[in-house]
Amino acid sequence: MWRAFLLGCVATCANAAVDAPLSLPPQPTVSLAPQVGAMLPLDAQFVDDNGRPVRLRSFFGIQPVILVPGYYRCRNLCTTVMDGVLETLTAVGLPPGSYRVLGISFDPAEGWTLAHDKLAAYAPLLAHGGADLRLLTGAAPQITQLTRSIGLRTTRDPQTGDFAHAAGFLVVAPDGRVSQVFDGVRFAPRDVRLALVEASAGRVGSLRDRLVLLCSHYDPHVGRYSVTALWLVRVAGLLALAGLLWFAVRHMRRSPR
Numbered sequence: 001m002w003r004a005f006l007l008g009c010v011a012t013c014a015n016a017a018v019d020a021p022l023s024l025p026p027q028p029t030v031s032l033a034p035q036v037g038a039m040l041p042l043d044a045q046f047v048d049d050n051g052r053p054v055r056l057r058s059f060f061g062i063q064p065v066i067l068v069p070g071y072y073r074c075r076n077l078c079t080t081v082m083d084g085v086l087e088t089l090t091a092v093g094l095p096p097g098s099y100r101v102l103g104i105s106f107d108p109a110e111g112w113t114l115a116h117d118k119l120a121a122y123a124p125l126l127a128h129g130g131a132d133l134r135l136l137t138g139a140a141p142q143i144t145q146l147t148r149s150i151g152l153r154t155t156r157d158p159q160t161g162d163f164a165h166a167a168g169f170l171v172v173a174p175d176g177r178v179s180q181v182f183d184g185v186r187f188a189p190r191d192v193r194l195a196l197v198e199a200s201a202g203r204v205g206s207l208r209d210r211l212v213l214l215c216s217h218y219d220p221h222v223g224r225y226s227v228t229a230l231w232l233v234r235v236a237g238l239l240a241l242a243g244l245l246w247f248a249v250r251h252m253r254r255s256p257r
Contacts, residue, residue, distance in 0.1 A: 032166035033151040034178045041145040042176045046138040049115040060176045064199035065100045068169040071107040072118045081167050084185045090129035091189035098204040101133040108140040171195040194225045
């Protein structure tokens with residue numbers, strides 16, 4: 001009798017577990033989805049890693065800028081992203097001074113001393129790659145201006161104070177307009193190089209880079225520059241025309257006079 005009663009309880013619980021949907025905590029809403037061409041708030045004032053007040057526009061005007069949003073207390077993801085950016089830049093093959101790297105904390109509670117210490121931690125990678133890296137902090141109104149301009153949405157855990165956020169960085173043109181965005185923590189040097197050449201309007205890079213950009217476009221879904229179908233058709237047409245001209249010239253040379 002007791003055995004039948006226990007078996008009945010187990011069956012009832014099992015059926016309830018099957019019928020009741022699993023209740024999972026909601027996933028945090030995060031994104032890094034800027035509009036290409038969006039303008040950064042260049043007049044917003046921040047503090048650099050030496051404690052000096054600076055306006056965002058002081059980092060723009062000549063070279064394209066790689067903008068890496070994050071926060072300096074981040075235990076894993078932010079450091080991994082910046083490491084990935086700096087390691088990739090060592091392989092892009094552009095000379096020092098062709099671009100700048102700018103990290104900005106989206107946590108208004110972080111001060112410049114934390115940015116200063118974080119910059120020192122990146123010293124080995126900087127010495128190897130030669131990138132010009134600055135780290136900024138700021139007050140909440142200026143941070144909000146920036147995050148809105150680059151489509152950055154984060155969620156803060158009220159218990160730990162940690163942020164859930166998307167991983168990636170932006171390539172920004174010298175005039176402060178968003179050129180491209182790269183998602184993830186590891187990046188292809190070829191695509192980052194092409195993005196910098198494109199953002200600079202051809203002022204950096206080689207003739208080959210500019211030719212590649214003429215017949216390719218950046219696909220944000222895969223994070224790569226790909227040859228467009230239209231340019232494939234054009235190249236095929238040019239090759240066919242060249243073949244016809246070659247055949248015509250050869251035929252004319254062999255024809256009896």
